[in-house]
Amino acid sequence: MAKTLAEKVWDAHVVRKGDGEGANAQPDLLYIDLHLVHEVTSPQAFEGLRLAGRKLRRPDLTIATEDHNTPTLDIDKPIADLTSRTQIQTLRNNCEEFGVRLHPLGDAEQGIVHVVGPQLGLTQPGMTVVCGDSHTSTHGAFGALAMGIGTSEVEHVMATQTLSLKPFKTMAINVEGTLRPGVTAKDIILAVIAKIGTGGGQGYVLEYRGSAIRALSMDARMTICNMSIEAGARAGMVAPDETTYAYMNGRPHAPQGAEWDAAVEYWNTLRTDDDAVFDAQVDLDANTLEPFVTWGTNPGQGVSLSAKVPSPEDFGDENAKAAAERALQYMGLEAGTPMKDIRVDTVFLGSCTNSRIEDLRAAADIIRGREKDPKVRMLVVPGSARVRLEAEAEGLDKVFKDFGAEWRFAGCSMCLGMNPDQLEPGERCASTSNRNFEGRQGKGGRTHLVSPVVAAATAVRGTLSSPSDLDPAPESAALTTDAA
């Protein structure tokens, strides 16, 4: 029978098929190839194991790092916040007790868990990957079935290396065409979410397909899969191809020699069969796509950057209308205001959505030789210690610092405002992260989700801007670029 990519990966991991058929079917028991652990959603799971006298079944399929709650300044000093320090210490103690590999703050492999897995080569095509974090969908960029889970499921995976899951439906997201300059993967996914809504992907695994997706780098594919959850989908996938293999080859945990050949042979089978049928399908035209930005308080409330703030009256559905009214009030925006007239206080470049080396390079290319709007604060938080080192080797840290941005240590940082990196009440932020929820980046903070290049252009002008809005960079900039 013809199968989609998601169905192939699912079927290859069924330990035990659930009894029954159709709507009455029991869940399947699926094997989990990789379990990523961090400090926030794991302590209660480890405690559960301890209380039940259970072991962690496969420490050799488990890896932990510290990211959500870590400071991005003074990382060599004890963490000032006592509760945070206790949580980090708890992870360290648990990893020691249960034999889990940990990359702690200060380690060269520490960083946002979804940046660390791929860069170590632990995320590979055809795997099942889980983590107590909804943005685990990121790893789907490799053709893995990757999903976020809650703490009870974290404990379940620790104890059994499996999950009980009901099969998902499948949705094809077809993106055909060529992106225009200044339009990125972030704009694709924001446009997809605006189109299908925050619940549109609920119950589905999304497969991103089409020429525009095939043309994307791995970093860009990760940006897209990362935000699948913002459309309600638990997972998003891209079929592996030569781009995937080129990224993987030579990574620390990538297969080598004959193992590599065997792996590639298998990975080549991981694509949706031509005659396979998706349960749903969505088309997006890459040729006409513009830089995208959110105006509201959920990731589906987005428009083209060249558009205006919508009016609640634009929405037919009563719930959407009420949500828009509430969002405009929270965001302090008036319907009809051009998005590009909106002034921001802060620009945040970071998060598991957009903190990889290509994101930093793209933003650096925009600001190189330009001046930051003096009223704007810009925070640059690399996704991992490794990305930070790589960026410094290329001199990107100097570009950001010369521009007047703060160059921080790796972590989740202002994406969720768990550590001290937060917005003040009423502050407005252009953020490359994934959620514009009320108070997400700090109590009363207002978030506009944007791509790295829009974030950079916004830092120059002080208002939401695309790179094409910028005056040509002074001549010295061109020289710097050549030198780099």
Added chain:
Amino acid sequence: MEKFTTHTGIGVPLRQSNVDTDQIIPAVYLKRITRTGFEDALFSAWRKDPSFILNQEPFNAGSVLVAGPDFGTGSSREHAVWALKDYGFRAVLSSRFADIFRGNSGKQGLLAAQVAQDDIELIWKTLENAPGTEVTVDLASKTVTCGNVVAPFEIDDYTRWRLLEGLDDIGLTLQHEEDITAYEATRPSFKPLTLPARTS
């Protein structure tokens, strides 16, 4: 896990869609390492507003939350479920739940009952016209009753069975440990192990 058969308690109308888990419990409360004691964290930003529904009697004593569509979106934090339970909620009604939230609820004995939006509207009206009206959620018959409104709700059979029986998920899975071991023997050797650690 505690068994759930039927529950009756004061209904709380929350006329809002897209109630994400950052609203249910903001990230600052996730620094704790316990599984209980989150009642103060529930909707903490909204509870600063005196007009918020949970700041009004008798809704502050509610145990059945009746919310708009797309409840529990966003972060996977199970703390959202713990906070709802710690506050005293036993059931949440919505026309659409985010997948992870619904899964987390099922593991913790919080009933996430999917009710058609038309019925939600009727229940909202009943609760607003007569604050303090109790809502009965009957898991055996999959019906919710509020005043004159009697509506069916959806929940997947497996979760329903586990809730009715109060079964522990891990215990159920470990009954199939032989299957897990057999599967492990078939995994291809090119699949990565995290140990021993390799770094660049």
